[in-house]
Amino acid sequence: MKSKIAILLLTVFLISCKEEVKKEEPVEKTPQEITIAPIDNDVLESAVIYEANIRQYSPEGTFNAFAQDIPKLKELGVKIIWLMPIHPISEAKRKAKGDLLVADIENPEERKKYLGSPYAVADYTAVNPDMGTMEDFSKMVDVAHENGIYVIIDWVPNHTGWDHPWITEHPEYYTKNDKGEITDPIQDNGEPWGWTDVADLNYDNQEMRQAMINDMMFWITEQKVDGFRCDVAHGVPLDFWEQCIPALREKKALFMLAEAELPYLMKGENLFDMSYAWEGHHVLNDITKGKKNVNDFDSYMNALDEKLEKDDILMNFVTNHDENAWAGPLRERMGNASEVMTALTYTIPGMPLIYSGQEYDMNYRLEFFGKDTIPKTKGKMWPLLEKLGNLKNNERALDGGKNSATYERIKTSKDTSVLAFKRSKDGSEFIYIANLSSKPVKFTLPVAGPFIDVMKDQTIDIVENEEHQFSPWQYLILRKQ
Template sequence: MKKIAITILALTLLWSCKDNKQADESLNMEATATDSLPPVSDAMMENAVIYEANIRQYSPEGTFNAFTKDIPQLKKLGVKVLWVMPIYPISMKRRKATGDKSIEDITDPQEKKKYLGSYYAISDYTAVNPDLGTKEDFAKLVKTAHENGMYVILDWVANHTGWDHKWITEHPEYYQKNAKGEVTDPLNPETGEPWGWTDVAHLDYANKKVYEPMKNEMLYWVKEQNVDGFRCDVADNVPTEFWEWARPQLEEGKPLFMLMESNKEYLLKKAFDMAYGWDAHHLMNEIAQGKKNVTAWDSLMVSQANKYERDDIFMNFITNHDENAWNGSEYERLGADAVKTFAALTYTMPGMPLIYTGQEYGNEHRLKFFEKDVIKHDHDDMFAFYEKLGKLKNDNIALNGGKNPAGYDRIDASDMKNVLAFTREKDGQKVYYIANLSKNDVRFTLPLEGEYTDYISGGKVSFTAGQKWEAAPWQYWILTK
């Protein structure tokens, strides 16, 4: 996205409801007075780490305040973008209880209480889920994040609402309908078949009357709550025209950072800054499971270079809320011995690395999606590991991965099927990633000579011409020179 530099908007309240206007105005005046974080910029994107915050599962309390107190800890991980999963009230009607049952199928009142529903079934876009806290608590989270050098982006669900949303009754014309004239749950735009998201109602952007109210709901959080952008759910199921129309208006006061849950290259032209690195993620899983090898990785890098522009950004990840809940933790999918290898790859390859709630503590289980579940905070080894990677990402321009990224050059190893070796370089700075991406011991040579620093261990590594190297399964090095 080629942004036009714009000055920060003095926050004003244009359409908050009358009863809340004075309280919201007080919050915003306080935020403006104390907020010294520079606006979103291309430079910020170059060396950032993004953190996905699942407030419900982060702590036993599951509240904004319980999360906010740990924001200084996240700063140690090099986090510069804080993506907060949906914080809005969740619809009760047709609320998901399990994968195949809704809340209406549960008869026991006590049993019903434990089903909290999907974060993505929203009943009110401009309110907060009382289970998480208050708007004042959220304002404190944003302020604390800004004070710690982090930009806050909210998870936004423009494709559908919960069945309790007031638009269902007040504006049924906003929704897609079946042949009987009934509002439908979301349909796959390619096949017309339901996705199975029965707890939400599908908005119809063929009716452009949806555009203005949806944009205004987003603008509320920018103007009145000082957020710095959005992560947009199933972004390619919403018309590109809407995103390209809405973004300039959302940015009238300050530049924003826009992440899409998609990897469609056309959405990066005017609407979004960063795409999901789905292809790399799936390929990492397949390599770890022995289904593919490094030659597939090389092919992916070539195809992406041909398909995307140089200033397109990918979010790199080994896990996120969907992968963890539905496909298993990174320990299940990659295997315990390979987790650090692929995590290191997400930091050294072009793009921006993601840490999902619990990843920094070595969370090994699938967090429940519709119920309360809590991560453990007791894996110091993994926290230190991500802290070290975050520092390298933040400080070494050879890992720049934004609009003006460092180069990516493949190093020819004697075993190109199992050994991934590449260098990233910018302005004379170099970082090397070398890994055995297989479950077998390998021997190989590399066209490197001289002495390097093993960044993770701090030791020295020397290369001589024709030197044979041995690597255990999933062994890797990050080298600096």
């Protein structure tokens, strides 16, 4: 009897142990989704945008290499990363330099040096294998989102490369000449632009329009991008954008940047949020060369009041990929005025841009059709951009989005050389004073009180109408105490 009881107790014990083990088995968990709050107007008010040239950003030229540095960009106040085209590049009619095509180069080793224009897209829904895989791209976007940074991709809606599947599958999607041949882009006067490595799209074709929207939709629904920078946006009919952008925004809140300077592209709530301040950029360039002065800058700012609606945003810049490649790097164009003009782009209404390499004092032209790389040694620009980015992110008086801080010009006794203005919002107030000339200048201005010189982090007392003397390109950014 005792043996039966013992056997019964042993059986119960073994069963209970088995159940206990079963309860403690680990449950397999799915990876946690990386999320970021939808981009909104508050983000745009204080954002710095960074143009990432993935091909040239690192020796590897990959998404993975760039992703490693995203936390560093956060130190510069970057809230939006704009990726230059990340799509495969057409090999057919690939450009080497100028009008020379890769196919025209006899030496096969020499041909390998030329990777083509990133704006000659061979497939809108794939990534350039030189940069990595689609999985690598997704991980890079996740890293950005983990750091509170939004990602927009460059979109080329005007034309495709000659290898794009549409060339053979849908030739009706393209502009054709009198002989029925697909053409490269043509100007309004009938002359070609010289962009022989791309084929011009025909926006009279409604099926092509829908295919374009579908391909853009892929990136926001499948790859979690937060918007688009649209190349030569004014080259596409306005009614396409009126069709496209609302359709995309039905799926997700987006930031839309137009490479253009035409206010109609930002009109209303369902078109582009921001466009380029090309005219302002050229004014700054000309001031550094002595071709223009502060009066010209004032005329530019006054004209904006008439042309723009209150919620229009301009992207202010001292360099970008076009300027660097074709006009020269920042130091080559602006010389000793580089810092004062950079500070100006952060303090006027709008959103400041940093282009890859600018933060490292890059002083050469990056290859446009071949492989190159940016420097990675911090010099003068990194601490300057870090300080300016912190101010832009945190001081309401520097808001530059759809509810921008006010801009009030302060008259001085030397207004052809000295620019002074006040920005204010929600009790925050900043004053920018700069000698925008290559000569020393003495001047007075109707400003008084104790201020913080934010670049030196020290108190400064200004007496109204006292005489100041600034050296060439000297500037102050003052926070009212």
